[in-house]
Amino acid sequence: MPTPPHTSDDMRSLPTLRQSLRTFASSPHTFQILRTIPYPSPKLSSPLKTLYILDSSFNPPTLAHLRICTSAILSDKPTAVPKRLLLLLATQNADKAPKPAAFEQRLAMMSLFAEELINRVTGSDEGKHKEGDVIVDVGVTKEARFIDKAKVLEQQEEYSDPGPVEQVHLTGYDTLIRLLDTNYYPPDHTLKPLEGLLEKHRVRVTRRTDDAWGGREEQDGYLRRIAEGETEADGGRREWAQRIELVEGRTEGEEIISSTKVRKAAKGKDEQALSKLVTDAVASWILEKNLYLEED
Ligand SMILES: Nc1ncnc2c1ncn2[C@@H]1O[C@H](COP(=O)(O)OP(=O)(O)OP(=O)(O)O)[C@@H](O)[C@H]1O
Numbered sequence: 001m002p003t004p005p006h007t008s009d010d011m012r013s014l015p016t017l018r019q020s021l022r023t024f025a026s027s028p029h030t031f032q033i034l035r036t037i038p039y040p041s042p043k044l045s046s047p048l049k050t051l052y053i054l055d056s057s058f059n060p061p062t063l064a065h066l067r068i069c070t071s072a073i074l075s076d077k078p079t080a081v082p083k084r085l086l087l088l089l090a091t092q093n094a095d096k097a098p099k100p101a102a103f104e105q106r107l108a109m110m111s112l113f114a115e116e117l118i119n120r121v122t123g124s125d126e127g128k129h130k131e132g133d134v135i136v137d138v139g140v141t142k143e144a145r146f147i148d149k150a151k152v153l154e155q156q157e158e159y160s161d162p163g164p165v166e167q168v169h170l171t172g173y174d175t176l177i178r179l180l181d182t183n184y185y186p187p188d189h190t191l192k193p194l195e196g197l198l199e200k201h202r203v204r205v206t207r208r209t210d211d212a213w214g215g216r217e218e219q220d221g222y223l224r225r226i227a228e229g230e231t232e233a234d235g236g237r238r239e240w241a242q243r244i245e246l247v248e249g250r251t252e253g254e255e256i257i258s259s260t261k262v263r264k265a266a267k268g269k270d271e272q273a274l275s276k277l278v279t280d281a282v283a284s285w286i287l288e289k290n291l292y293l294e295e296d
């Protein structure tokens, strides 16, 4: 699908975004890029090899999402360029009903977040990238499951030209558990449908150590059990463990960050709490637009 070059201003205009979402919803397409930074993209010095994808409800984007993206981009050598990251808003979630804020608000925040992210990873400091070496897309999809998103992205010209591009899906530990949950794969309810994703692509999982998802040992143990063949009874493969990388999230004692926590802080107009959970531009947008005041 041709990419309408939404500018930074378009992405701050809620009527423009509403119209773009309407056009997308009524189209037969299941994926669309709304904004690319920088645009027009610089001529690539070498073919794109890796596409990082953060698929999220971005309700709103948080500092945890920022860390997931920057850590992935900076984990690879600065010379391994170009690097491309897709911030992907799923308009249909596998589990959650739509909640505030409206999708156009989330897209506006994703665009601000993308600008801040680019600033973080490019600059003059050692280890950072030159301007133009990192490209960030803001896109939307109607697909809820990773296996379907991966297929749709493989078909996009931007992500397949001139040759195959390896996708690295960035998730948190809770999402890895749901990725490998047979309940999402009717009618047979086996893990076989994941073959396409886990044989061609990779998953980079950030540990999410808190009460709900257990500690580091428990999370590492889960991946070890995959490597030992525990999922084979469900149609999984032990080799998949090599396609899944577990990386550090917050360190001991560091604040737990989630979009739910941001929505609570926003409801209380708690600017100090917000500043520890989201980037500056996202915090300003939330306060200026009075987002999440109705949150329960
Ligand atoms: N603090 C975090 N640590 C590790 N992974 C995270 C963190 N926050 C979000 N993620 C991961 O980022 C992806 C998108 O996150 P999502 O939008 O669901 O955020 P969330 O904070 O879990 O949202 P909500 O609080 O609304 O349920 C998921 O794969 C999720 O696991």
Ligand SMILES: NC(=O)c1ccc[n+]([C@@H]2O[C@H](COP(=O)(O)O)[C@@H](O)[C@H]2O)c1
Residues within 6 Å of the ligand: 055, 056, 057, 090, 092, 093, 094, 095, 096, 143, 144, 145, 146, 147, 175, 178, 179, 180, 181, 184
């Ligand atoms: N098995 C799967 O592919 C699977 C399961 C649960 C969530 N998801 C997706 O992961 C993304 C993040 O989900 P949450 O916002 O619920 O954390 C969403 O796009 C959601 O649809 C995919």
